[in-house]
Amino acid sequence: MTATHPSPDVQQYPAHFEPPHGSTWRTFFGPGLVRGAWMTVAGFLIGMLLVLALRWWWGWEPLWNTEVILVVGGMVLAPIGFLAGIGSFDYWLHYISGRPTRPEDHSGHGAKTWKDYFRVNTDHKVIGIQYLVTTFAFFTIGGLMAMFFRAELAQPGLQFVDSQTFNGLVSVHATLMIFLFIIPAFAGLANFAVPLMLGAPDMAFPRLNALSFWLLPIAGLMFVASFLAPGGAFGAGWTGYAPLAEGQPLGQTFFNMGVQWAGASSIMTALNFLVTIITMRAPGMTFWRMPLLVWANFTTSLLVVLATPFIAGSQFFVMFDRVMHTSFFVPEGGGYVLGYQHIFWFYSHPAVYIMMLPGFGIVSEVISSMSRKPIFGYRLMALSLLGILVLGFSVWAHHMFVAGMADWLRVPMMITTLLIAIPTGIKVFSWIATLWRGRIHLTTPMLFALGFVTMFVIGGLSGIYLGSVPIDIAASDTYFIVAHIHYVLFGGSVFTIYAGVYYWFPKMTGRMYSETLGKWHFWMTFLSFNATFFPMHYVGLRGMPRRVFDYDEAFGNMNLFISIASFVLGASFVLFVYNVITSWQRGPVAEANPWRARTLEWQVSSPPPIFNFDEIPQVVGGPYEYGVPGARHAILTPTKEAQKEAEEVHA
Amino acid sequence: MRKGIVQLVAIGVVIGVAVALVAVLFQWLPESASEEFDRIQDIYWFATWMSVVIFAVVAAVVVYSVWKWRVPPDDDAEGPPIHGHTGLEIAWTAVPAILVIALGIVSAVVLSRNAEEKEGALEVRALGQQFAWTFEYPELGDFETGELVLPVGRQAQFTMESVDVIHSFWVPNLGQKMDAVPGIETEIFVTPKRTGEFAVVCTELCGLGHATMRAKARVVTPAEFDQWIEEQRT
Ligand code: HEM
Ligand SMILES: [Cu+2]
Ligand SMILES: [Cu+2]
Numbered sequence: 033m034t035a036t037h038p039s040p041d042v043q044q045y046p047a048h049f050e051p052p053h054g055s056t057w058r059t060f061f062g063p064g065l066v067r068g069a070w071m072t073v074a075g076f077l078i079g080m081l082l083v084l085a086l087r088w089w090w091g092w093e094p095l096w097n098t099e100v101i102l103v104v105g106g107m108v109l110a111p112i113g114f115l116a117g118i119g120s121f122d123y124w125l126h127y128i129s130g131r132p133t134r135p136e137d138h139s140g141h142g143a144k145t146w147k148d149y150f151r152v153n154t155d156h157k158v159i160g161i162q163y164l165v166t167t168f169a170f171f172t173i174g175g176l177m178a179m180f181f182r183a184e185l186a187q188p189g190l191q192f193v194d195s196q197t198f199n200g201l202v203s204v205h206a207t208l209m210i211f212l213f214i215i216p217a218f219a220g221l222a223n224f225a226v227p228l229m230l231g232a233p234d235m236a237f238p239r240l241n242a243l244s245f246w247l248l249p250i251a252g253l254m255f256v257a258s259f260l261a262p263g264g265a266f267g268a269g270w271t272g273y274a275p276l277a278e279g280q281p282l283g284q285t286f287f288n289m290g291v292q293w294a295g296a297s298s299i300m301t302a303l304n305f306l307v308t309i310i311t312m313r314a315p316g317m318t319f320w321r322m323p324l325l326v327w328a329n330f331t332t333s334l335l336v337v338l339a340t341p342f343i344a345g346s347q348f349f350v351m352f353d354r355v356m357h358t359s360f361f362v363p364e365g366g367g368y369v370l371g372y373q374h375i376f377w378f379y380s381h382p383a384v385y386i387m388m389l390p391g392f393g394i395v396s397e398v399i400s401s402m403s404r405k406p407i408f409g410y411r412l413m414a415l416s417l418l419g420i421l422v423l424g425f426s427v428w429a430h431h432m433f434v435a436g437m438a439d440w441l442r443v444p445m446m447i448t449t450l451l452i453a454i455p456t457g458i459k460v461f462s463w464i465a466t467l468w469r470g471r472i473h474l475t476t477p478m479l480f481a482l483g484f485v486t487m488f489v490i491g492g493l494s495g496i497y498l499g500s501v502p503i504d505i506a507a508s509d510t511y512f513i514v515a516h517i518h519y520v521l522f523g524g525s526v527f528t529i530y531a532g533v534y535y536w537f538p539k540m541t542g543r544m545y546s547e548t549l550g551k552w553h554f555w556m557t558f559l560s561f562n563a564t565f566f567p568m569h570y571v572g573l574r575g576m577p578r579r580v581f582d583y584d585e586a587f588g589n590m591n592l593f594i595s596i597a598s599f600v601l602g603a604s605f606v607l608f609v610y611n612v613i614t615s616w617q618r619g620p621v622a623e624a625n626p627w628r629a630r631t632l633e634w635q636v637s638s639p640p641p642i643f644n645f646d647e648i649p650q651v652v653g654g655p656y657e658y659g660v661p662g663a664r665h666a667i668l669t670p671t672k673e674a675q676k677e678a679e680e681v682h683a
Numbered sequence: 684m685r686k687g688i689v690q691l692v693a694i695g696v697v698i699g700v701a702v703a704l705v706a707v708l709f710q711w712l713p714e715s716a717s718e719e720f721d722r723i724q725d726i727y728w729f730a731t732w733m734s735v736v737i738f739a740v741v742a743a744v745v746v747y748s749v750w751k752w753r754v755p756p757d758d759d760a761e762g763p764p765i766h767g768h769t770g771l772e773i774a775w776t777a778v779p780a781i782l783v784i785a786l787g788i789v790s791a792v793v794l795s796r797n798a799e800e801k802e803g804a805l806e807v808r809a810l811g812q813q814f815a816w817t818f819e820y821p822e823l824g825d826f827e828t829g830e831l832v833l834p835v836g837r838q839a840q841f842t843m844e845s846v847d848v849i850h851s852f853w854v855p856n857l858g859q860k861m862d863a864v865p866g867i868e869t870e871i872f873v874t875p876k877r878t879g880e881f882a883v884v885c886t887e888l889c890g891l892g893h894a895t896m897r898a899k900a901r902v903v904t905p906a907e908f909d910q911w912i913e914e915q916r917t
Contacts, residue, residue: 195891269888275865276848276890363866369849370864403752405762409772434851436843436862436869439798443791450783454776461775464741467748470762474753482745489741493734496783500730500790502723502797506858509851509886573711575855577886580894584882628759659761 063119065150075113079105098262099282099355107289111250119152120243142642152246154238156227157640159245161540163220164533166245167213170252172605174208177201179602181581186595188583198581199267200283204255206270207287210387211294212252214525218390219244219301221532222329224540226305228633228640229323231314231649231666236307244300251294258286269579271380274361274372278353288351295344298386302336305329314632314666316651321665323631323655324413328393331417335382335389335424343379346372370437377428385424387521389417391528392459395481398531399463401629402478403470406656408462416455423452433504442501449499456492460485475627476550480531483558487523491516494569511572518565530557530608537615538622542639545619549611556604563597630665631655691747698746699739706731713855716881716902718874719797720858726789733782797859798872804840805833811843811850811863814892816883824916831883831900834908838874851887854900862887875902 059066083101115121126133141155142148149162181201184192193201227235235241258265263281266272277284309330313322322330349360350372359365361372400407407413429437429445463485472478494516498504507513530553537545571587571594572578583591625634632649633640649666657663715721754760808819809831817827831854833839843852843863852871853860856879861871878901885896903911 195894199888199891199893273849273888276888279848279890367866369866403762404760406764406766408765409767412767412772434860434862435849436864436867442794446790447784447787450787451780453783454780457779458772458776460741461771464744464748465765465768465771467745467752469765470748470752471754471758471760472749472752473756473758474749475756482749486742486745489738493730493737496734496786497727497730499783500726500786502790502793503727503730505860506720506723506727506855508860509853570709570711574713575882575884577853577884577894579888582894657764659764663764 063117063122063152065118067119068114068117071113071117072110073113075109075111075116076105078113079109082109099285102282103285103289103351103355107254107285111247111293114250115243115246118246120239120246123239152242154234154242155642156223156235156238156241157540157644159241160220160222160224162245163216163223163248166248166252167217167220168609170208170212171217172609173256174205174213175602175605177205177208179599181205182595182598184581185583186592188585188588188591190581193581195581196264196267196281199269199579200259200265202579203267203269203272203287204258204265207255207266207290208252209521210270210383211291212248212255214387214521214529215294215298215383216248217529218329218332218387218525219298221394221529221536222305222325222390223301225536225633226326226329227308227312228539228636228644229326229631229655230309230312231317231632231645231651232308232312233643233645235304236312237304240300241304244297244304247293247297247300251290251292251297254286254290254293258283258290261286271376272347272350273376274350274353274367275363275369277350278361285351285354288347288354291347292344295340298336299340302333302340305333306337309333314649314651316666318651320411320414321651321654323393324396324407324410325390325393325631327414327417328389328391328396331421332386332389335386335421338425339379339382339386341379342375343383346375346379349375370432370435373432373435374428374437377431378425381428381431382424384520385420387525389420391484391525391532392417394528394532394535395463395484397629397631398477398481398535399466399485400656400658401627401631402473402475402481403467404473404628404658405466405470406654406658406660408465408468409458410654410656412458413462416458419455420452423448423455427452430499430504433501434508446499446501450496453492453496453499460489460492473627475534476545476547476554477531477535479551479554480527480534483554484524484527484531487519487527487558487561491519491524494519507573509578511568511576511578513572514578515565515568515572518561518568522561522565527557530554533612535627536633537612538626539633539638539640541616541619542622542637543615543619544622544626545611545615549607553604553607553611556607557601560597560600560604564594564601567594630657632666635666635668687751690751691743694747695739695743698742699735702735702738706735715858716856716875716877716879717858718876719872720856721876722793722797723858726786726793729789730786733786737779800840800872801838801874804838804872806842807831807833807839808842808844809852809863811845811847811852811885811889813847813890814885814896816850816852816885816896816898820912823912826915828915829898831898832908832911833873833875833900833902834905835875835878835902837905838872841871841873843869843871848889849887850885850889850896852883853886854881854883856881857900860886878902878904 061067080101083104084095087095123133143158181198184198261283264283266280266283266287268277268280268284272287309326352358353360353362359367361367361369363369396407396413426448427445429441430449433442498507498516534545534550567590571590576583576587622638624637636645647669649668651666653663653665655665712724715724806822808821810817817829818831819827843861845863845865847865850863851860852863857873859871859873861869881900883898883900885893
């Protein structure tokens with residue numbers, strides 16, 4: 033299966049499959065957004081009628097139960113209708129029902145106009161961009177929510193919103209950032225880069241890949257739409273602890289179900305990455321020749337497939353308790369309240385690495401190519417990822433040190449938690465050793481990578497405080513936690529996403545971004561980020577709990593300062609958006625390899641050809657052999673001379 | 684090279700001193716009012732000095748490298764092909780391992796000492812309910828209060844319960860914290876070491892009134908405490 037190449041000569045297939053009907057018929061019944069819209073409505077109505085019919089049949093009162101109808105119609109059948117409508121299932125349904133499938137013409141490949149981004153498209157490069165644009169849209173929404181509640185928090189007491197809205201804003205903010213920004217933005221970058229880096233023409237399952245993407249907007253809209261539900265958005269935090277979540281208004285169901293769609297999307301993508309990485313490596317691309325970004329996504333995907341089913345389970349149980357009156361977590365019914373937290377964190381601790389390992393990969397690429405040096409300790413870098421993967425499953429209860437769980441669990445969980453600092457430390461030290469005596473190009477991606485290294489160290493160190501049970505007892509559930517997660521997720525993950533977007537921007541768009549604006553963006557973000565989140569350590573330790581709209585007068589000035597800094601941080605994002613939009617439209621045309629990097633994606637044109645490689649690349653060495661005389665990562669034109677060269681390198 | 688190392692160390696010292704000043708010039712922790720919190724603060728300082736050193740090392744290497752080896756955009760030379768260094772790699776695996784294991788041992792010791800029940804502990808029940816705390820002193824009489832009063836110098840054994848959702852009991856100056864969970868009982872020990880007025884706050888999101896779920900805590904002399912109990916009984 034290794035890199036089976038379809039013929040690059042696309043013209044021999046019909047460019048588009050023509051249905052045997054007129055154009056109006058096609059608009060309404062052919063795959064696309066119009067059919068998606070009416071099939072969404074149809075899905076909802078079918079669900080509603082199903083619920084009404086069953087309730088009538090069993091004689092249940094009242095006949096109309098909004099929550100049940102919303103779950104079955106609104107959150108299950110309407111999304112399925114939408115997916116079917118836009119054509120995600122067309123190929124499979126034709127195949128299953130024995131009808132002629134659409135000729136395998138790859139007409140879903142490539143994007144000629146912007147409209148092609150609004151179709152089910154199977155090209156991993158298009159899907160990568162679809163992911164990134166969508167996730168940055170949700171990043172904007174989540175960020176605006178943060179601006180809103182930081183305004184509320186600038187002074188003690190309630191000024192702008194009521195307390196349910198406040199809780200809703202905080203909860204939806206965190207949920208969007210995690211499930212609709214960090215996790216899928218990494219999936220988007222990897223979608224674009226990983227097949228290219230492997231020397232593969234696409235992902236292993238392009239149609240599954242397209243489906244994974246289209247599940248995302250569904251999840252995101254569900255989270256945002258919860259604000260319209262009677263009683264307001266879900267307000268039990270992104271952690272949605274039972275039993276609080278079980279007594280929440282209707283909005284909570286939007287969380288329970290939204291997580292299912294986002295989770296399904298992650299699992300499908302992860303399976304796709306695993307199969308792609310295992311089976312579609314170009315000839316010569318052994319595991320020990322894979323770039324670290326590929327290694328990072330390999331480990332992340334393993335984490336996703338093993339852990340994500342647990343959060344799906346936890347949210348189903350809460351929803352069953354709410355809707356079907358089971359009692360998984362209802363103590364009066366024999367339920368086990370702490371059970372929720374164990375299941376939830378069994379996913380959500382590994383999830384913090386799902387939100388970090390791909391960033392480790394990005395930073396390894398950037399630091400190595402911008403320092404013009406091989407990555408320091410390549411094998412240990414890959415092995416430490418695997419170390420984190422294994423240890424990551426043995427530490428979940430460090431989120432429960434004050435939850436009242438069995439006492440004996442605390443010390444073992446503390447030890448495993450502290451041990452994670454070792455592979456993490458190896459990575460940090462190897463990055464800075466890569467800088468040593470390099471020839472450092474301080475471009476925007478490099479600035480973000482170095483910003484990441486320093487900020488992530490702060491986040492990791494505050495993690496060590498929290499890993500020590502006695503300190504955690506004092507610091508848990510305060511603003512100190514808020515500081516910690518923002519140092520690891522903003523200073524960590526978000527900085528690496530920025531680094532990745534700048535780094536691959538020329539490859540994705542074929543144009544160069546503005547370095548000047550990029551540097552302004554970095555410095556403004558870096559400074560206001562620290563001004564916003566560093567003081568949170570202080571107010572937290574001093575006694576300010578997290579997730580509060582009101583606090584002790586004594587923290588007033590500090591919170592005012594934090595809020596002002598957070599507005600600057602919000603404004604810095606505008607620079608980024610402006611840079612991306614204007615550069616995409618009319619930036620200078622990018623070269624194929626502006627960074628002189630060695631990995632395969634840079635050996636093809638910017639943007640790459642429709643099937644990535646016109647010839648199958650032959651991998652002959654490691655990906656970071658900067659400065660090694662005569663070393664090559666791959667040979668792309670297997671002409672006679674190149675063949676000879678390959679043999680020489682081998683010898 | 685010798686000169687380079689001196690410069691690197693100088694940068695490290697400057698950063699280390701700056702960060703250490705941030706650590707000591709601000710009052711990061713509330714003033715301790717319990718024996719347990721004293722012990723927690725000791726580990727806090729252990730972790731802090733460790734962090735100052737690690738941060739200074741990393742930041743110094745980053746700053747020094749960028750300062751020393753930055754090249755203009757049109758430079759197209761390559762760096763030296765250094766692939767690794769086994770000695771260094773062993774060192775930066777072993778040193779952090781020793782540090783975190785030391786921290787783990789100290790933490791485990793403090794944890795077990797903070798959970799030791801002493802003789803004559805005062806039994807206090809803390810009841811969480813949306814959105815208020817109620818305190819009971821089952822050995823001393825059949826009454827409930829909304830204010831927590833503790834005698835100085837005597838260990839108090841708190842038993843936490845909740846009637847609805849999860850709450851979390853925390854008095855910042857006393858250091859200890861524990862969730863009040865419906866369906867189970869949880870426990871912590873606190874030995875107040877000085878008198879004063881403090882705040883009880885709920886730290887687990889418990890619904891609309893979570894932010895305002897606060898109460899007053901007073902640590903008083905044993906005589907004042909006995910007198911307060913008398914008043915409550917009548
Ligand atoms: C050396 C590494 C780390 C250690 C030792 C560590 C330790 C901890 C501990 C003990 C907690 C629980 C605190 C509490 O709730 O009382 C925590 C919370 C958290 N950590 Fe880390 N952490 C580390 C790195 C990371 C990374 C890399 C991420 C994500 C990229 C992360 C994300 C989070 C998040 C999101 C929470 C808060 C969860 C919540 O909402 O309650 N941490 N960390
Ligand atoms: Cu964790
Ligand atoms: Cu509360």
